[in-house]
Each structure stands twice: as structure tokens, then as C-alpha cells.
Amino acid sequence: MDLTLDQAKVHYLDSAATVYPKPKRVLERMVELYLQFGVNPGRSGYDLCLVGGGLVDSTRKKLTEFFGGTDPNRLCFTSNASDALNILIQGLVRPGDHVISTVLEHNSVIRPLNHLREKGTIEVDYVPCGDHCILDPDEFGRFLKPNTTLVVVNHASNVIGAVQPIAEIGEFCREHGLLFVIDVAQTAGLVPINMQSLHVDALAFTGHKSLLAPTGIGGLYVREGVTVEPTRYGGTGVRSAHPFHLEEYPYRLEVGTLNLLGISALYLAQDYLAEEGIENIYRHEMALFTKLQEGLQDISGVHLHGTVKLDNRLPVLSFTIDGWDPSDVGTFLDVDYCVACRTGLHCAPLIHEHMGTAPRGTVRFSVGPSNTEEDISVALAAVREIASSHR
Ligand SMILES: Cc1ncc(COP(=O)(O)O)c(C=O)c1O
Structure with a gap:
């Protein structure tokens, strides 16, 4: 197997799965x-x-x-x-x-x-x-x-x-x-x-x-x-x-x-x-997350699920796009935009029943310590393009 990968190209928004890269x-x-x-x-x-x-x-x-x-x-x-x-x-x-x-x-x-x-x-x-x-x-x-x-x-x-x-x-x-x-x-x-x-x-x-x-x-x-x-x-x-x-x-x-x-x-x-101080790490992640969430809220056809409160929360959110299966969104984000995220039920099926997002689930973005402003703008631009394209 070829284990080479252009790490620099990946916009990793899957820290809720595992934080990557580790320090x-x-x-x-x-x-x-x-x-x-x-x-x-x-x-x-x-x-x-x-x-x-x-x-x-x-x-x-x-x-x-x-x-x-x-x-x-x-x-x-x-x-x-x-x-x-x-x-x-x-x-x-x-x-x-x-x-x-x-x-x-x-x-x-x-x-x-x-x-x-x-x-x-x-x-x-x-x-x-x-x-x-x-x-x-x-x-x-x-x-x-x-x-x-x-x-x-x-x-x-x-x-x-x-x-x-x-x-x-x-x-x-x-x-x-x-x-x-x-x-x-x-x-x-x-x-x-x-x-x-x-x-x-x-x-x-x-x-x-x-x-x-x-x-x-x-x-x-x-x-x-x-x-x-x-x-x-x-x-x-x-x-x-x-x-x-x-x-x-x-x-x-x-x-x-x-x-x-x-x-x-x-x-x-x-x-x-x-x-580093966990409060500083949290502040960094939440600053990026706030931009991400607010940016997604402005995109027509995008729906955020669960909480949209910005206090007392972690930098992880779930969304769907009108007319799109979440897993297809994930594939496009990965293949066309090098944005890594998770799609589906995220091993937590009951909350999706509660939110009405079962059985297809959602697209999940989660921000981690190594994320930058660029990761957020690339992800937002990608979702904007996907949401505006006709299937
Ligand atoms: C809320 C929650 N509980 C438990 C787990 C399980 O953790 P692990 O896969 O490390 O056992 C996870 C992993 O995603 C999680 O998000």
C-alpha cells in the first residue's frame, strides 16, 4: 500500500473522531x-x-x-x-x-x-x-x-x-x-x-x-x-x-x-x-468554530441540527444540505476540496431519531487544535458550492 499522503493539502475537520495531528x-x-x-x-x-x-x-x-x-x-x-x-x-x-x-x-x-x-x-x-x-x-x-x-x-x-x-x-x-x-x-x-x-x-x-x-x-x-x-x-x-x-x-x-x-x-x-492551557486551546477552537457555524448558517439550503448556542459547547456541529445525502456531501468534500469530515450517524443513533436526521444522519464538522482560518474558509466555500449545485 502506498502510505504517502500530501498532509499539507488536507483540511481536517474531524477532531471529534480523533485529534489529528497530535503535537x-x-x-x-x-x-x-x-x-x-x-x-x-x-x-x-x-x-x-x-x-x-x-x-x-x-x-x-x-x-x-x-x-x-x-x-x-x-x-x-x-x-x-x-x-x-x-x-x-x-x-x-x-x-x-x-x-x-x-x-x-x-x-x-x-x-x-x-x-x-x-x-x-x-x-x-x-x-x-x-x-x-x-x-x-x-x-x-x-x-x-x-x-x-x-x-x-x-x-x-x-x-x-x-x-x-x-x-x-x-x-x-x-x-x-x-x-x-x-x-x-x-x-x-x-x-x-x-x-x-x-x-x-x-x-x-x-x-x-x-x-x-x-x-x-x-x-x-x-x-x-x-x-x-x-x-x-x-x-x-x-x-x-x-x-x-x-x-x-x-x-x-x-x-x-x-x-x-x-x-x-x-x-x-x-x-x-x-x-498551553486547555482554556487557550478551547478559545482557539471556538473562535474558528464560531466562524464556521455562522458561515454555514448563511448558506441557503444548509440546515444545522441540534444546538446552535455558542456558549458551553464543544466545537462540533452537524448539518445537512437540501437535496443531498450526507454521505455524498462527505465524498465531494473529500475528493473535490480535500476537506476531511465524518458523515452518517456518528455511532450515536438515538440522537438522530430525536433530531429527525435518522437514518441518513448528518455531515459533522469538528474543529481541533491544529485548525486554521484557511481550513474554515475552504470548508465554507466548498459547502457553498455543493449547496448551490443542482443534483
Ligand atoms: C461521546 C463518545 N463516547 C465514547 C466514544 C468512544 O471512544 P473510543 O472510540 O475511543 O472508545 C466516543 C468516540 O468517538 C465518543 O465520541
Whole structure:
């Protein structure tokens, strides 16, 4: 396969799928660290192994602080947010439980819940959202049952970008003694997250979006006092004679060799985010996003879906063009204009039913840290031409 590509030509508006490119200094230093001590951390007592283990521990500490957690051992690494959400959902419910989730969720929440429902283990309800696709915390009460134990909510949707009223939903959960899990796949690294002030019991994150690590690393944090039953068992590198998987965190929810390369990147990217300031990165992306959204609103035949509010949101939007199938728009944007975006349902089918954009979905533009004014003008000019052309 020819792996050469003229990177300079691509106007990448698909950061909600993964941020690209990642900061060079994170990637280069990650490889340097791996070249120095890319061994199996936590397995042996020689120096290389101890240094690798130290890096893993320091990354747990940095991320615990980043999310407002208190015990770095309760920060467990997984391969991505989907993996983390599976571990949390399957490990927190018991047969007969009722779970409340929302129509904003990604399939990484909907599918584990639906599988458990299908097996007869749990009952599930999905709370609809209101104006601008924002959840109304008061709506959750309507779905409460005597057997409700868990609430799972997306911090911000990957389709429409609205940041949800998590603290208020968290208060509702505390009042009713429910466990509260949030999916911060889209927000981590762009929006400050403090689990304590949000009243969150556990969160799931992925490394490859705004946390600026490569794909294949993610994790979860579980508050003290909350017990997640392990659903996978295996090697931990410690207490090998023990016949069962270890009960203590972080081993409890981690199996097998960790992704040291990905963890190194998370460690380095935490420094990068602290130096650059996540508020500055957010401001840069939102300035471009505002131009993009306002430009699209001015194009005849273009319809924005979901929220158009410009505050408390992420730089991701969904639109359709009269007379056009979203996937054809994506193909034209790519082939004729070198604009990379995502089309379809974006792994979040329920929100499209709510918005009336199922089954074809939408075209999604999402702005990232490396985008420039030029990317926005090229994308707007392209959509203008597509919308004005007759099919
Ligand atoms: C809101 C949301 N949740 C979960 C995920 C799953 O993340 P990953 O593919 O890294 O497991 C995504 C990925 O797009 C997402 O946008």
C-alpha cells in the first residue's frame, strides 16, 4: 500500500473522531521514552522496569488530579473509552437493576446497556433531551423506579457538542442514592472536569481525542467507596500465586500488559496541556468554530441540527444540505476540496431519531487544535458550492 499522503493539502475537520495531528513534541518524546525504557512495567525489579513503572504511577497521579479525583490507584488504564464504559457498566449493575441513560449517548454506552437488557439482566430507559439537545435534569425523575441504581450520561455529545448539565444531574443522583457515571470522551482536555463538584462516581475517558495521545489508550476513574466488580481476569504482574484476580485498585480493573507507549503520551500530553492551557486551546477552537457555524448558517439550503448556542459547547456541529445525502456531501468534500469530515450517524443513533436526521444522519464538522482560518474558509466555500449545485 502506498502510505504517502500530501498532509499539507488536507483540511481536517474531524477532531471529534480523533485529534489529528497530535503535537509533534508529545509524539517524538513518547518514542524517546519508549526507546529508553520500553519494558513491561510492574513485572520485575530491575531499574528499567522500575522507571517504566514510575512513569505509569506518575501518569495515574497527573490524570487523577486532572479529573479532580483523590486516589491515583483508582485511575485504571483501558484501551479506550468504549473499553472503560464496558468495564464500568458491566461492573456496576446487578441482575434486576434499572439504568437511566440518555438519547445523547454513543454506542459505547448504548450497546453495553442494550446487551445487558437483551440478556434479561437489567432494564434501561433513555431520557430524551430538550431544546438545543440539552438534557433537563428534572426529566430524570420521570424515569426513576424502585430498582434504579445507575445513571450514565454523556458529558458532551460527539454529534452536536452541547455540554450537558452534569452537576445538576449529579445532584439528582446523590439525592436518590444512584451511582452516576459520565462519558468524558469528547470533553477531557477541552473542558475542565472536577468529579467532586460534578457529583460524579466514575468517569470514562479516551486518550486519542483532546487528551492528545495516540489511539489505543484510555481509562476510567472510580471514586472511593464505589465498588466496580471486575468482569475480566488475568495477569497483573504482582502476587502471581494468588488464584483469583486481585481485588485492589488499580489491578482490580486492569488485565495484562499495559500500553506503556500510550501511557507515556498521556503523561507528556498532560504537560503539554498545562503549558498551553486547555482554556487557550478551547478559545482557539471556538473562535474558528464560531466562524464556521455562522458561515454555514448563511448558506441557503444548509440546515444545522441540534444546538446552535455558542456558549458551553464543544466545537462540533452537524448539518445537512437540501437535496443531498450526507454521505455524498462527505465524498465531494473529500475528493473535490480535500476537506476531511465524518458523515452518517456518528455511532450515536438515538440522537438522530430525536433530531429527525435518522437514518441518513448528518455531515459533522469538528474543529481541533491544529485548525486554521484557511481550513474554515475552504470548508465554507466548498459547502457553498455543493449547496448551490443542482443534483
Ligand atoms: C461521546 C463518545 N463516547 C465514547 C466514544 C468512544 O471512544 P473510543 O472510540 O475511543 O472508545 C466516543 C468516540 O468517538 C465518543 O465520541
